[in-house]
Amino acid sequence: MESLFTFARRHRLFPLLLLGPLSGLTGCPSDAGNAQKPGPGAKAQGKVPVTVAVAVRNSVPIRINAVGNVEPYATVAVRSKVEGELLRIAFREGDDVVKGQRLFEIDPSQYKSQVRQAEANLARDKAQLENARSQVQRYEQLRKMSFVSEEMMQRARTDVEVYAANVQADEAVLGSARLRLADAYIDAPISGRTGRIMVHQGNQVKADGNAPLVVINQIEPIQVNFAIPEQRLAELKSHAQGHQVAVSAEVAGAQGPRPAGELRFIDNTVDTTTGTIKLKATFPNKDRGLWPGQFVKVFVELGEDKNALTVPAKAVLTGPRGAYVFVVKPDQTVEMRDVVQERQQGEEAVIGRGLEAEEKVVLDGQSRLVNGVSVEIKPAP
Template structure:
């Protein structure tokens, strides 16, 4: 009996094991729930409302308001240099002295010739007067008297020529002393004492007037109407940023060129700065800005919040339920790290400034603290910038 029921018992046990395994697997499947997409970690910032100055920015080159290359007007030996390189000089201040001896001799010679011919002219005049009297008395003929008149006139002409020679010699002697034609800063001394210089050829030194000073720069031609309108209304203020964040200098637009460069689509302007502390220097590159207008109550967001797609620019707005909404926006001028939003956004709305690649429209987001403080702060507007050399943002 026992031998007959032993196979049946083993089969029942095996079937029971299979049923137990299937039941366990089924329970496990019922316990598992489908996993959803985790919230995207993002950094946000609030859209703020500020009065933003809209500025046209450009890179300019500083130029001396006056620049004179000093040359000698006569030839001779340079016997004195009366300044130090790089010093400031005033108009009329002595700079150089040439050897005057040969020019002094030439002046004395011209003065001697003048004195001789003046004596001849005086004698000729007396002779003519005497012969004129003799003609009236009938002692000599009119022709004889006319000869003395001619001699007198010739002597007078010689005196005039000698006087011109004296004036020229005196002027040449004066050129031996070279003074500063303008006030300004001296450059490098080009010729040392003891050298022989040639008239109108040898450069001695260059003087640059740096106070006031000009900045030369270009702006896109599309900004020309606005600049002309503001120049017609009054002075157009220009701000120059000093090197090393050491401050700014205030100036005004002093020149607008009469032609747009067709190859670059830009027009040249100049700004004049008083430069009392001589912080600006000729040849220096400088960042310039012209304030065109003040946008009242402009909506401003950090520039990194604005994204671009084939359909245009947009931002991710975080809604109160912690979901992200894609919002098309119209962006105005760019500020320093900021963007002015013209349409599509309201003050106070939270926009994503970091983590946009992880955001899905309509998906959940989790806000984390930024590693660095957000650049904008309410009540401290940055100027909205329009580039004057590379390009310009739309208004």
Template sequence: ALLQAQANLAKDQAQLAQAKADYERYAYLLKKRVGSQQQYDQALAAYQGLKASVAADEAAVQTAQVNLSYTRIHSPIDGRTGNLIVHAGNLVKANADTAMVTINQIRPVYVDFSIPEKDLDQVRANMAEHPLPVFVTTPTDKDERERGYLSFIDNQVDSTTGTILLKGTFKNANERLWPGQFVNVTLIVRRMPDQVVVPSQAVQTGQDGSYVFVVGEKMKAEMRKVVLGATVGGDTVVARGLKAGETVVTDGQLRLVPGATVIIKQGLEPRQAAS
């Protein structure tokens, strides 16, 4: 179809060139009053008709080129193809619901994860200030982390789970992350350097607020009021009330009173407040 359209275009272009020459010739003769008006009008009509034919031929060529381009399918993304669904010899119709092949983008790759809605305001506030790093590890290799950044926050909270969907973007240069793979995700919302943290089980709650038992000199217990910060994993930040290096009690607080002697259980190491 394309070759035929191109041949028709070439033929009409040749005829158009001849018609243009005839039109210009009869226009000159009419101007010199040696040609007839009828010959001029016929030459003009033939010239204009062939111009229209050439325009139609050019449109036919473009249509044929577009139709020919449909015989090659180009992926809009770079990625890796999966199992072929359609093979050579299969009949494929236009606008079919069945895909011929599935292509998954590998570099970069996106990791979906969710956070509780109570953390959304903090994430949005810090994301407005700077990109938030995201780290992932695979279940089979927890020591090797891939670093990316938070690139997407969904526009609504899932009312059934009370969580919101987030996405992290990873360059994945070594292709360690694979589409559909389960990974462990850590989102760094903000960094708090030089903070004192204690095991969360060391923190007790009384009538006057939170407190911990500190092991002082001669293994005597001292009840210390503390002001708490964020809790991350199994550790709690102590904003005020403790110094780095002090030893706190993590078990048996119900049997302690201020001034009581603390005995370290056999096989357990004393836990210290860390900075």
């Protein structure tokens, strides 16, 4: 009977004979490494410290937030209708003026002369008209006695018509001259606040020049233009039926209560490029808290939700499937739960679905959490 080594050599099994005992002695390194790794369902060692808040039901205002731009209620660029030397400026830059207040005076001398000339022409033609009418009356008496021919009578009547037309033309010229004279004195067309004076005393002013003499902005009242997403339009229109929509504005750095106003205008078209619709609100602005050109936060008040479920806004995170929170269960483990956030009012988020009142949600430390992780609740700062 041949030996084991002779049999292995003849059948070419000698390498397997050597490898078999070695593997049995040394073991498999890859299997040993896998044995030390925790399974996918294993929980992390230790508890993650977190702070929590309780979901509560509150009375929350229903509000649309936007960013707006303050604009004057009315703006007038004051220009001269006549030309001449600017003789007088009757206000200072930045003054508040009232409608009808004298602002500028253009040299009126040439326009006074034109008025006097027009008045003289009118007086002359009126006298000629009266004389022509008297002539017609005399001719009518003489015509009865056959002392005046029909041709002379007709000529006298024609003279009356000519002089009457001249009088009408003179009255029109006189009216135009008086308007030009009045335009030499420029009064404020609206009440408001004046800006920088563009043309100073002594300069020659052109009629209807490109540069205005001054710009007046009406800032009491004042208006704010802003836009809201088209998704909120139906809600706004529903609330606006039958009563006025209240609007407030917040100026950066301002102290005290926010200025209150009313919604006055909803545009007739949604901007397809931005998906928003433009609105305009009017504010009394008695304290001058709003100033043209400012950017302000705008709050459109649509009522109040008296039973809204709220949590701090920083508890709500956003993932691929939408909004979610980490809920702390009674066994001090967390559950990642999808929620529907209806809106955010300040630092509070209003939850529509996915959460119940009195449940605890994690406020910070969410980056270290997954489903089933144990947590240690720290006191809120």
